[in-house]
Amino acid sequence: MAAIEAHELCRTYKTHTGTFRRRTKEVEAVRGVSFTIEPGELFGLLGPNGAGKTTTIKMLITLLIPTAGSARVLGLDVVKDAREVRKRIGYVFGGERGVYERLSGYDNLRYFAELYGVPPKLQKPRIEELLELVGLKGREHERAEGYSRGMKQRLHVARGLLHDPEVLFLDEPTIGLDPVGARELRSTIASLTAAGKTILLTTHYMFEADALCDRIAVISKGSIVAEGTPADLKRGVGQGSVLEVEVYGVDEETIEQVRRLGGVLAVSVEEREQAQVLVVQTQAEVELTSAILGHLNGGQVGRISQREPTLEDAYVALVTEE
Amino acid sequence: MSTLRLLGVGWYFQFKMILRSPFDGIGNVLYPLFFATTALFVFRAGQSPRTLVYASLGAAVMGMWSSVSTSAGSAMQRERWWGTLELLVAAPRHFSLVMLPATLGLATVGIYNLAATLLWGHFVFGIPLTITHPLLFALSVVGTVLAFGGLGLLFAVSFVRFRAAWVLGNFFEYPVWLVCGFLVPLALLPGWVRPISWVLAPTWGMSAIRESALGGTPLPDLLLCLGLGAAYVALGVLVTDRVLYDARGRGTLSLT
Numbered sequence: 001m002a003a004i005e006a007h008e009l010c011r012t013y014k015t016h017t018g019t020f021r022r023r024t025k026e027v028e029a030v031r032g033v034s035f036t037i038e039p040g041e042l043f044g045l046l047g048p049n050g051a052g053k054t055t056t057i058k059m060l061i062t063l064l065i066p067t068a069g070s071a072r073v074l075g076l077d078v079v080k081d082a083r084e085v086r087k088r089i090g091y092v093f094g095g096e097r098g099v100y101e102r103l104s105g106y107d108n109l110r111y112f113a114e115l116y117g118v119p120p121k122l123q124k125p126r127i128e129e130l131l132e133l134v135g136l137k138g139r140e141h142e143r144a145e146g147y148s149r150g151m152k153q154r155l156h157v158a159r160g161l162l163h164d165p166e167v168l169f170l171d172e173p174t175i176g177l178d179p180v181g182a183r184e185l186r187s188t189i190a191s192l193t194a195a196g197k198t199i200l201l202t203t204h205y206m207f208e209a210d211a212l213c214d215r216i217a218v219i220s221k222g223s224i225v226a227e228g229t230p231a232d233l234k235r236g237v238g239q240g241s242v243l244e245v246e247v248y249g250v251d252e253e254t255i256e257q258v259r260r261l262g263g264v265l266a267v268s269v270e271e272r273e274q275a276q277v278l279v280v281q282t283q284a285e286v287e288l289t290s291a292i293l294g295h296l297n298g299g300q301v302g303r304i305s306q307r308e309p310t311l312e313d314a315y316v317a318l319v320t321e322e
Numbered sequence: 323m324s325t326l327r328l329l330g331v332g333w334y335f336q337f338k339m340i341l342r343s344p345f346d347g348i349g350n351v352l353y354p355l356f357f358a359t360t361a362l363f364v365f366r367a368g369q370s371p372r373t374l375v376y377a378s379l380g381a382a383v384m385g386m387w388s389s390v391s392t393s394a395g396s397a398m399q400r401e402r403w404w405g406t407l408e409l410l411v412a413a414p415r416h417f418s419l420v421m422l423p424a425t426l427g428l429a430t431v432g433i434y435n436l437a438a439t440l441l442w443g444h445f446v447f448g449i450p451l452t453i454t455h456p457l458l459f460a461l462s463v464v465g466t467v468l469a470f471g472g473l474g475l476l477f478a479v480s481f482v483r484f485r486a487a488w489v490l491g492n493f494f495e496y497p498v499w500l501v502c503g504f505l506v507p508l509a510l511l512p513g514w515v516r517p518i519s520w521v522l523a524p525t526w527g528m529s530a531i532r533e534s535a536l537g538g539t540p541l542p543d544l545l546l547c548l549g550l551g552a553a554y555v556a557l558g559v560l561v562t563d564r565v566l567y568d569a570r571g572r573g574t575l576s577l578t
Contacts, residue, residue: 013573058576063408065571086414097405100335102342107335114331115413115420117324143342159409 001075003167003198004037004060008069011055029055031222032069037200037215039166042193044213045202048319052222053202054093057169060200061091073167087117090160090168094175096152098159101145105136105155108144109162116163130158133188150181157188168192170201174208186212206312220319233314240265242309243289245278246302257295263288266317275302281309281317328415332423333430340393340427354385354435358442361505366447372536374449379535380504382439383528386432386470387504391495393428394474398481407482408575411566417482418475418562422555425474429467436463454537458544462534465544466527469551473523475558483565485574502528523550 011030017023030052037043047053058064060071062082071078076085100108106127113123131137134154144152153173160168170189174182182205189212193199203209209216210230217227226233250269258278259267263286270277278296282288293301309317358381365377401407410420443449453459477494499505501515502524508516519525526547533540569575 011573061412063412063570063575064573065567083414086412091409091412093405095405098409100339100404100406102339103335107338111331111335112409112413114328115410115415117414120327 001039002036002072003039003041004035004043004071004073004200006036006056006060006069006071007034009033009056009059009066009071010068011052011059011064012067028222030059030066033219033222033224034069035217035224035227037198039198040193040196041214042189042199042201042212044209044216045200045219046204046206046209046216046315047202047219048204051219051319053219054171056219057091057171057200057202061089061169062086087163088166090163090165092156092160092168092170092173094153094172096149099144099147099152099155101143103144104141105131105144105147105151105158106140108155109140109158112159113162118163126162126164127158130161133161134158135184150177153177153181153185157185161192165197167198168200170199172202172204174203174205182208206310206315210311218315218318225318226314230311233318234309234311240281240283240309242307242313243280243282243292244303244305244307245280245292245296246272246275246304247278247296248275248300248302250276250278250296250299254295254299258292261288261291261295262286266313266320268316268320279313279316281313325419328419329423329426332420333426336424336427337430340431350389350431350434351438353388354382354439355442357381357384357388358439359446362443362447362449364505374443374447375452375536376532377505378440378443378447378449379532380528381443382436383432383466383524383531384499384504385435385439386429386466387498387502387524388495389431389435390425390429390470390474391477391498392492393431394425394477395481395492397424397428398478402485405576411482411570411575416559416562417566418479418555418559421478421562422471422475422558425478426468426471428474429470432467432470433463453535455534455540458534458540459531462527462530462540462544462547465548465551466524466531469523469527469547469554472551472554472558476554476561479558479562479565482575483569498522498524501525504528521550523547523554526550 009030010032013027013029015025015027017025033056045053045056055064059066060073060078062078062085065079073085074088078085103111109127110123113127118126131140134157136151136154136158139151144155147155157173174185177185186208189199201212213230215229216233217224255267255269258264258280263283265281265283268279270279280292289304358378361377361381362374365373401410411417413420440451444451501519502522503519508519526543530540530543530547533543
């Protein structure tokens with residue numbers, strides 16, 4: 001039995017425009033998403049903001065009802081068996097919300113332990129064990145309002161693990177964390193997989209997905225555009241190469257002209273200190289350096305380099321495809 | 323047993339949060355004193371000490387009710403702002419059992435309101451603090467708190483479904499003062515108002531508190547108050563699943 005199965009999941013939202021003449025508009029957030037995650041697997045769901053990652057997770061953790069399609073977690077239907085699903089899953093999201101700031105970290109865990117039905121005798125040792133695991137030991141009796149973002153994030157992780165769930169949903173858990181905090185959290189996630197937990201992780205950070213995930217699905221505009229191991233996805237653009245051109249002020253029109261060149265797979269712009277870097281993914285057999293420089297004619301150009309594609313390039317190529 | 327434990331632990335932490343809220347704290351300290359002062363100035367014209375005790379008890383229950391009607395709404399709004407509402411819904415326990423301790427916590431603040439009002443009336447306006455049946459008085463106060471908590475649950479469940487419903491909490495604050503006879507005897511109200519008063523537990527809670535303080539027979543009123551409170555809880559539990567299903571369908575749980 002698969003740990004998580006999503007079959008043609010769809011979700012639309014109604015939004016309103018106007019104040020006096022209100023009009024209702026339907027937005028398709030998720031359009032027919034399907035995937036299967038095996039027990040013990042760490043599955044990554046990657047996609048840009050608004051791609052439908054969080055909406056997909058919220059359907060799987062029973063907070064949203066799918067408009068169409070179905071999903072099962074450990075064989076239980078997420079709509080019909082919602083309460084049974086909730087007993088077996090943990091949910092951790094990124095950011096500082098989701099914490100009772102007027103309570104201490106310990107009291108937060110104590111309250112949620114009760115809500116998640118942790119037997120009274122097990123609560124204390126379980127909380128102690130988790131405080132140790134997430135590195136909050138010694139600070140647990142301070143009010144959460146005084147915690148740093150990283151500490152609140154670690155408190156989230158401890159809360160999500162209180163009832164020792166078989167399946168964990170981690171929605172951008174490292175967002176906004178400093179590099180050390182993010183690295184520690186990644187190591188905690190890796191140890192959870194080693195302990196046999198099934199994890200569905202969403203993240204914006206490609207190196208994180210590359211380092212942690214057994215398999216990845218890339219979601220764009222509500223649909224899955226690629227699925228496979230990190231190596232599979234890299235191979236998808238592996239036949240090509242990446243040209244990086246340092247520029248100082250490039251406009252949208254120029255980027256569009258470069259994008260239209262034959263042999264160009266994807267174009268993105270990264271901000272690096274005072275400069276911008278135009279990242280152009282091309283097919284392997286084409287040489288486009290002079291053509292690209294021709295379009296940048298008139299603008300100041302700095303260093304030019306060529307390299308092998310990374311998972312991030314694969315991701316950019318997938319989510320920028322029309 | 324585990325349900326009682328959940329209610330107890332939930333009440334403890336919710337009450338702890340209310341006590342640590344500067345906004346709620348200042349409101350809860352000052353409002354009862356305003357209510358008591360206004361009511362006692364109005365009723366002092368009557369010259370009768372019994373009328374003043376009547377008004378003092380009415381003002382006390384006004385404070386209790388205000389604590390529940392306005393705070394239940396803002397408490398739910400806060401759960402939305404804090405991003406904890408989704409976590410409460412995602413918990414495997416029945417949502418009504420998660421919410422009831424929160425509304426009971428708010429109603430418990432009402433005990434302070436009652437004590438503060440009576441002491442303010444005593445020390446500032448010289449109203450005698452004589453309770454004819456102390457035990458029945460205490461039971462009436464506890465019964466009223468429980469019934470208010472039950473009514474608060476109904477409010478809270480509607481706040482989960484309708485985001486703007488917390489405004490209605492404020493709207494209900496003043497009419498209930500009148501309809502439930504906190505300041506004016508029910509006999510003075512128009513006949514068509516009476517059925518509304520009868521289905522509201524605060525009417526019977528108020529009456530039980532007055533009867534026990536002034537020397538009457540509070541038990542029938544107390545039983546009615548508790549019965550109605552239990553009915554509110556039962557209704558709250560029954561509609562919770564439907565309301566949550568609807569909120570999950572509309573995707574409004576994460577909205578602030």
